[in-house]
Amino acid sequence: MSSTPVIDVERLNLTYGDFHAVRDLSFQVERGELYALLGTNGAGKTSTLEIIEGHRTATSGTVRVFGQSPRDRRAVRPRMGIMLQESGFSPDLTVKESVRLIGKLSQRMDTVERVLGVVDLARKAGVKVSQLSGGEKRRLDFATAVYGMPELIFLDEPTTGLDIQSRDDLWDTVDRLREDGATVVLTTHYLEEAQQRADRIGLMHKGAFHREGTVSELTRTLPSAIRFSLAASVQGVPLQATRESDGTYLVETFALQKDLHTLLRWAQDHAVELRDLQAGPTRLDDVFRALGTD
Numbered sequence: 001m002s003s004t005p006v007i008d009v010e011r012l013n014l015t016y017g018d019f020h021a022v023r024d025l026s027f028q029v030e031r032g033e034l035y036a037l038l039g040t041n042g043a044g045k046t047s048t049l050e051i052i053e054g055h056r057t058a059t060s061g062t063v064r065v066f067g068q069s070p071r072d073r074r075a076v077r078p079r080m081g082i083m084l085q086e087s088g089f090s091p092d093l094t095v096k097e098s099v100r101l102i103g104k105l106s107q108r109m110d111t112v113e114r115v116l117g118v119v120d121l122a123r124k125a126g127v128k129v130s131q132l133s134g135g136e137k138r139r140l141d142f143a144t145a146v147y148g149m150p151e152l153i154f155l156d157e158p159t160t161g162l163d164i165q166s167r168d169d170l171w172d173t174v175d176r177l178r179e180d181g182a183t184v185v186l187t188t189h190y191l192e193e194a195q196q197r198a199d200r201i202g203l204m205h206k207g208a209f210h211r212e213g214t215v216s217e218l219t220r221t222l223p224s225a226i227r228f229s230l231a232a233s234v235q236g237v238p239l240q241a242t243r244e245s246d247g248t249y250l251v252e253t254f255a256l257q258k259d260l261h262t263l264l265r266w267a268q269d270h271a272v273e274l275r276d277l278q279a280g281p282t283r284l285d286d287v288f289r290a291l292g293t294d
């Protein structure tokens, strides 16, 4: 892509005292992309995002957002909507007052009524923040990313604590913002969400990228998996299988179709029931588990 990236990170480093939290990280996020920054606990995701959002200064390296320094808050901040893990709204304000405050801080044009409708809190407009449920608070946090339809949206664990309906609603809203051209940076520990939604993924481990690319680029180099369980009396599985701690057999293979055929024929010939049989390409959680062995 030839246009200037919305986010451009070059050889970013961050140290806390003598602890090196982010190591030589480089990546770009293009306009309209949904980029997921994923990783193990303590990998450095929040630290990286805080620098991009302009809340923290890098130890070294360059970060550009819309071609400008994120520390230039007047130029960059009104173009960003940031949904933090915890927005810290005053518990004594009502929902409506909180959204009004979001609007003032964002410096973007919108109406409180529209935003309350989008995050499905219109019926709670007069209720104090302290009286909201966990999921309702999360939807109020989401209002910070929605108010005034910003061009760049940061979603930090956006669906934690939300029921299925609220999750679907949140993603529908994100989809609509993307249709209007918004760029989205997501962090989540729900890997399925990232696998479904992200155009590209940066997978961090111990301050650096372990891998970066599309989901298929991340999973392509790993074998597919066949999983099943057997009655205790059954012996002599025809493939090289490992036994997992819950008793499930796992076959890792680069020849999924052939090995599945072998297994099914063996089961048919020996009248063996393959219980809970699953076969498929590597999932993102398998890529994560592989990190533990590096």
Ligand SMILES: Nc1ncnc2c1ncn2[C@@H]1O[C@H](COP(=O)(O)OP(=O)(O)OP(=O)(O)O)[C@@H](O)[C@H]1O
Binding pocket: 016, 019, 021, 039, 040, 041, 042, 043, 044, 045, 046, 047, 048
């Ligand atoms: N203010 C700080 N002072 C010292 N160390 C810190 C500070 N903030 C974070 N760290 C350390 O830096 C590392 C990266 O932290 P960070 O919060 O960026 O990770 P993360 O990828 O967001 O983790 P998680 O998924 O657990 O939220 C961790 O080891 C953390 O303990």
